[in-house]
Amino acid sequence: MNKRTEILLQLYNSTQEKKYLQKSIDNVQLTNKIVNILINYSTEANTKYLWRKEISETFNLGVYTAYLLNDSKLMFELMEKNKAFLLALNINENIKLTNLPDEVSIKNNVFKNDIFQLESETDTHKASKKKDSLFDLKVNYQYFKDSIQKIYPQFSNQYNEIQQITFNQVKSNLHKNDIKLYYTLNTSKVDDDKQSMLGLLIANNKNIRFKIKNIDSVLLRITEYKKLISKPLTQKQELARFKKVSYSLYNQLFPTKEIKDLIKNKNISIVSDVSLENIPFEAFNTSSTGLQYLVNDCNISYSYSS
Numbered sequence: 001m002n003k004r005t006e007i008l009l010q011l012y013n014s015t016q017e018k019k020y021l022q023k024s025i026d027n028v029q030l031t032n033k034i035v036n037i038l039i040n041y042s043t044e045a046n047t048k049y050l051w052r053k054e055i056s057e058t059f060n061l062g063v064y065t066a067y068l069l070n071d072s073k074l075m076f077e078l079m080e081k082n083k084a085f086l087l088a089l090n091i092n093e094n095i096k097l098t099n100l101p102d103e104v105s106i107k108n109n110v111f112k113n114d115i116f117q118l119e120s121e122t123d124t125h126k127a128s129k130k131k132d133s134l135f136d137l138k139v140n141y142q143y144f145k146d147s148i149q150k151i152y153p154q155f156s157n158q159y160n161e162i163q164q165i166t167f168n169q170v171k172s173n174l175h176k177n178d179i180k181l182y183y184t185l186n187t188s189k190v191d192d193d194k195q196s197m198l199g200l201l202i203a204n205n206k207n208i209r210f211k212i213k214n215i216d217s218v219l220l221r222i223t224e225y226k227k228l229i230s231k232p233l234t235q236k237q238e239l240a241r242f243k244k245v246s247y248s249l250y251n252q253l254f255p256t257k258e259i260k261d262l263i264k265n266k267n268i269s270i271v272s273d274v275s276l277e278n279i280p281f282e283a284f285n286t287s288s289t290g291l292q293y294l295v296n297d298c299n300i301s302y303s304y305s306s
Contacts, residue, residue, distance in 0.1 A: 024062070028065070059079075059085070060184055066078055067198050075198070076170070077164075082184075082273075108148075111140075115138060167202075170202060177267055178203075178204065178266065178269070179203050179266045179267070180203075180269050181201050181268055181269065183199050183212075184272070184273050195215055197212040197215050197218065198210070199255075201259060203262060208262075212252055218253070221249050221252075225246060228241065228245060228246075239291075243285050246285040247287065247288060263298050266298050269302070270303070281294060
């Protein structure tokens, strides 16, 4: 095989791989739509919990695909969709405690079912008539919601979606000393590891995508780190172990020199799923020879996705 043929073959394989990855993203978006419909019509708490888990894992697979596509904006969008989905589900489950009358819920579901049915039929040869009917149905549905909200104000919030902040909004709101740092754990096996953790750093002038290596050892160290900080370190061996474990986590969760340099003297907002919940990053040791806390290098705040 000559050099030109080899280059063309590599380009072809790269193009094909990108098509498959993009198809995966399309499937994630479709799954999101389907699951939202199923959840809205489900009355079984166990079923909702199952879908909550499944759609969250699907979004995380999408985040991993976006990472492979080298698309920071798409990574962010899918992380935020996952966060918004989980938050909306929690809110709706809490609102459900207000116990709207059955006739209100049933009529609302009938409207939504009819709208969904008509929307799925608008590609037929009668599309024009269907669209007219769909418009009328949506108008009537809005009248129904307006009338119900006067009697049951909580209804107005029950089906609202959480408004997502966009990638460009985040970027534009960041000052030169501000950094957003996102972490997400994927528990589905997508490569040689049974699970993986991805990170996304967003500054006002650059974005960095990264993958955490040796995730199993990271999770074990997180468990040990929590145990070590749960009580005062009174013995020398405990302090020595704390220095080692916290230094290791610092290097693994901030895996490159570029990231370490970027966060110095910055305001860091860490956005994570539950895998890093209640982990005080500020106590990470940044010194290989002594004890130097990360909080001495930067200001740290937190936000969790579920």
